Amino acid sequence: MLKKERQDAIMRLINLHNRVLTSDLVHLLNVSEDTVRRDLQEMANENLLYKVHGGALSRSYQSSFDDSSVYAKDVKIAIAKKALHLIKDGAVVLTGGGTTIIEMVKQLPQHLEATFFTISPLVAVELAKFSRIEVILIGGLFSKNSQVTYGGHVINQLKDIKADLCLLGTSALHPVDGLTDTDWEINQLKKTMLNSARKAAVLCISEKLNTTFRLKVSSLESIQYLITELDADDPRLNLYRSKDLEII
Numbered sequence: 312m313l314k315k316e317r318q319d320a321i322m323r324l325i326n327l328h329n330r331v332l333t334s335d336l337v338h339l340l341n342v343s344e345d346t347v348r349r350d351l352q353e354m355a356n357e358n359l360l361y362k363v364h365g366g367a368l369s370r371s372y373q374s375s376f377d378d379s380s381v382y383a384k385d386v387k388i389a390i391a392k393k394a395l396h397l398i399k400d401g402a403v404v405l406t407g408g409g410t411t412i413i414e415m416v417k418q419l420p421q422h423l424e425a426t427f428f429t430i431s432p433l434v435a436v437e438l439a440k441f442s443r444i445e446v447i448l449i450g451g452l453f454s455k456n457s458q459v460t461y462g463g464h465v466i467n468q469l470k471d472i473k474a475d476l477c478l479l480g481t482s483a484l485h486p487v488d489g490l491t492d493t494d495w496e497i498n499q500l501k502k503t504m505l506n507s508a509r510k511a512a513v514l515c516i517s518e519k520l521n522t523t524f525r526l527k528v529s530s531l532e533s534i535q536y537l538i539t540e541l542d543a544d545d546p547r548l549n550l551y552r553s554k555d556l557e558i559i
Contacts, residue, residue: 314350326369327382329368335524389540401425402425404476405428405478409431412434424443427446481513483522484513489531493524494526511534511536531554534556
């Protein structure tokens with residue numbers, strides 16, 4: 312693989328997942344760790360990404376949150392709007408972080424009365440703009456890579472919640488392998504979040520469908536709703552529909 316092809320592949324992965332790990336890139340691109348590190352440094356020097364310990368972050372995935380740099384923003388807004396009908400007045404909602412969840416929050420109606428628990432400070436800031444929404448940010452250690460709180464203290468707090476609905480973004484979704492990720496701590500968070508809600512919805516850009524990472528979060532049986540930008544009857548969703556997921 313030529314350097315440009317390799318760096319284009321890295322950029323696509325970062326755009327899709329907001330972050331990448333050096334170890335995963337070594338495996339996916341079948342190159343040495345030194346090669347990946349050189350690529351990431353070159354791309355960081357060109358302001359294409361943020362190089363961090365163990366990998367890299369998307370430039371859009373920062374606390375300043377520059378809307379103009381969000382990957383596939385129109386697609387994520389379409390997904391966000393579809394998710395709104397799941398959220399009713401009086402609901403208790405638990406959310407993860409990520410750009411699609413943030414776009415969903417921005418689409419909420421101003422008159423909504425609800426309680427939102429979240430592990431994402433960025434999501435909490437957006438929720439705070441709604442006068443009738445109670446916002447509870449679950450505190451703990453802060454992951455600079457994932458931009459969410461994590462750790463045993465966070466998990467213990469999550470276990471005390473019984474939400475009506477859990478809204479999660481995802482790194483990868485597969486009809487057989489289910490929901491997967493690359494980060495052990497984030498996996499533990501997502502598992503606990505799914506167990507802390509009566510129903511769960513995954514908001515997933517279609518480019519992440521039929522992909523698998525090394526750590527399993529849950530099977531599809533733990534999820535009730537799948538929300539993508541595709542039409543609900545799109546044949547690309549047939550395998551997910553066969554798992555009794557409600558496709559939105």
